[in-house]
Amino acid sequence: MITPNSRFDQFIVGDDSVLSKNEKRGFELFKSAGCATCHSGPMFSDYKLHVLGVPENPKLDYIDVGIDSTFAFRTPSLRNLRFTAPYMHNGKFNDLKEVLEFYEDISTGQSINPNVLDKEMDSLAEKIKIKVKDMSLIFSFFNSLNSTNFDREIPSSVPSKLPVGGNIH
Numbered sequence: 001m002i003t004p005n006s007r008f009d010q011f012i013v014g015d016d017s018v019l020s021k022n023e024k025r026g027f028e029l030f031k032s033a034g035c036a037t038c039h040s041g042p043m044f045s046d047y048k049l050h051v052l053g054v055p056e057n058p059k060l061d062y063i064d065v066g067i068d069s070t071f072a073f074r075t076p077s078l079r080n081l082r083f084t085a086p087y088m089h090n091g092k093f094n095d096l097k098e099v100l101e102f103y104e105d106i107s108t109g110q111s112i113n114p115n116v117l118d119k120e121m122d123s124l125a126e127k128i129k130i131k132v133k134d135m136s137l138i139f140s141f142f143n144s145l146n147s148t149n150f151d152r153e154i155p156s157s158v159p160s161k162l163p164v165g166g167n168i169h
Contacts, residue, residue: 026141053111
């Protein structure tokens with residue numbers, strides 16, 4: 001999903017007036033918290049595989065073991081988050097607050113998923129330093145990455161085999 005000419009894109013090319021102070025502060029906190037290590041570049045993804053120990057989603061009748069059964073999943077884009085819930089590879093989290101709280105929890109380097117050993121966790125997870133008090137500002141920044149000008153065609157299936165549209169039963 002692309003977001004042509006989001007407010008953030010306008011900001012990056014020099015229009016300082018399109019983002020609020022909170023959105024700009026959220027962007028700075030996003031970077032200083034370590035999020036931009038993996039969520040970088042124009043699509044806010046390094047396109048690499050990372051093992052984060054996302055908890056299993058009890059709404060699924062299978063365990064998604066990731067690439068080569070390693071529990072590694074590609075970093076998703078942060079573009080248009082407003083339109084892409086639920087979040088994470090298995091749809092475990094319904095809102096972005098749950099996602100950021102998860103990242104705060106794994107910053108100790110300990111897996112929350114019993115199928116993923118602590119030693120298998122991506123070392124970058126320990127470098128994430130998200131504070132609860134900063135989350136609302138980071139959410140503000142995320143909003144600047146949204147655009148309503150994108151292809152809204154709904155695919156008939158997705159590679160993860162999750163139900164299309166986020167309706168996990």
